[in-house]
Amino acid sequence: MVLTDLREGSTGPITVMVCRKWDVTNVNGRYMSTDYVVSDVKGGMIHCTARNNIAHYFFDKLKEGGVYLLKGFTVQRTDQYRILKDSPFVIWLNGSTTVKRVDDTSGSFTRYPFLLTAFEDLEPTEGKYFVGGESKQLTYEQVAANKLKTAQYAL
Template sequence: MANSYTVLADLRAGRCFNTAEVRLLRFWEAKNINKRGQLMSVEMLLVDEHSTLIQGSVPAAIQLTFRGRLSEGSVYTLSGFEVTRSNPKFRLSDGPVSIRFNEGTAFEKLATTTRIIPTEHFRFRPYEQILELANTGKQLPDVMGELRAIRSTITDRLPGAQRVMLTLRLEGDVNVCVSMFDSLALAFHSKFDGYGREPRIVLVTSINPKIVSGKLYLNGTSATRVFFDCETTVGAEAFNRQIARRWDRPGRVFN
């Protein structure tokens, strides 16, 4: 007998044997920085046809069972998983629960689906709310803005930790600084070099707001992704609005 269909908003704590149909938006490795980067889990963001966003976690001990199946943007059926209460710290979704894979979890990619599932989902917050979240460790929101400047230690070939700092102008003409370090900074430069030109609009996911010496910094995390211009629907809309208004192209600064 086939499992009953369920939607993410109906999940309750405990083992779930019903089947959900979800899109895998993004996945990344969560590592323990206190144990030399030891892998703790593979984390992911899933969304269903009702635009319900939920975080999923594959423990390190079984991650090889699922790793080869993970394809960002693909749709899957999911059943036989644990539903747990969401961690109150560094949250990536607003829901009260999250999903934890186990050895009995079925996670199968679908070639086609009749369900209309969003291809993207972002958690933007107004500047005032980002300020309120600073130094609390509660939420990792997303931001999008016009690129005003880039500062980088990588282009100067300086020894030590690598760092990239982006200045973005958000809605309301507020400028914020987004900081990315080490592997994330290197990944940004690789993407930037391959893009062929300086982007106008930059979208950065899962940032950790911090106030240092009275200034707000949005620090990248292991879950951070960077999208340029029209790589997303919301980015394309912002890009087209900018073109329509004939905004000046921001300069590029390397220090």
Template sequence: MSFYVLLANFGAGRCSNTAEVHLLRFWEARNVRKDGELMSLDMLLLDEQPTLIHGSINSSRVDTFRRRLSEGSVYSLSGFDVARANPKFRLSDSQVSIRFNDGTFLETKTDSDKDIPTELFRFCSHEQLLTLANTNRELPDIVGEVSSVRSTIGPHHVMVTLRLEGDVNVCVSMFDDRAVTFQTKFDEHISKPKVILFTSINPKVVGGKLFLNATFGTHFYFDCETSAGKEHYERLVGDGANASSSKSEVVSAQKIEPLTVAELNQYVLAADPQVLALELWP
């Protein structure tokens, strides 16, 4: 029987031990200040403990590993570098992160006997989001009841208003490809979603209002696509929220109230939604 090391036991340096991990999700991190130049392929990995850790593949190695990656699959992973986690834009609570190198071994496990969770999220309350706003320290997750979905600047800017517990509303803002993908999936959904879960959002306060800006790591899930979303959905329906939600109807994309050019410029400049501060390596 193979011996696997838990992610929590890794120290900094080159690691020859093997970890068995669940690939939760991955995405391309691009530099919007350099015409969308690819910086890395980033991911979140989870083991049986469960420990969540951020993994990254430098742009020069993306083609080597991309075709092997499948969200939701379990892998044997060895021969990687372990580095101190970046203190900004954190995607997990781990103090270290994993970096693939030319000697990294990655193999799909189809017969795993490990009890690894299929999902793990880092949810924040409204108060915690306000504390994190404008600090660029954390990219937490959020789930809530859909109040409205609106678009500005055509299909390239979508704003989703969610009602959190305590009847607090927050706005999740998506730009460009994220916005287009979201709107397409939203329009194709059989019925208007009652619950949406967003991952890796960056809290910002602009003009005294809290905005949750999407990043390259932002994924979105409707209603019961995740266990966490399903739990929120069932609690919502069980509480008779169908009737109460009529006071904030979910609508298809539409123009919102007019903004002055100064107000719009302030938001767009302050939002900076797609930039991740990543430490690059050779």
């Protein structure tokens, strides 16, 4: 089974690699969940989450870069909190979810597709820098009220 085969209510099993892992807190700093981006052998990606009351079961079991066989999870549709814009589903790890580490000796998984680097440590690839960013359109009133200044980056 690969990620494109998952449907609402699917429970696995599926073999995935953990690409990214982070803790989610609310605006008051309260811990809410541990979330993951996982990929399959075909390069598909999906958001995966473990709520705060069960996340400790997976803390030492799921590590970035590790390949695992997951069973007993729940797949649900999500329109509210979507990490990957083209993925309508999220995998919810729960108390019945089992995790087994799998050896990827064939090298079939893309290692670290989201390898993040500090800006000052960027090195050119084929003589070019590739920098992603986000832009936001602001009104003059917003700029004046927040005393914002223009930032210029020369690469």
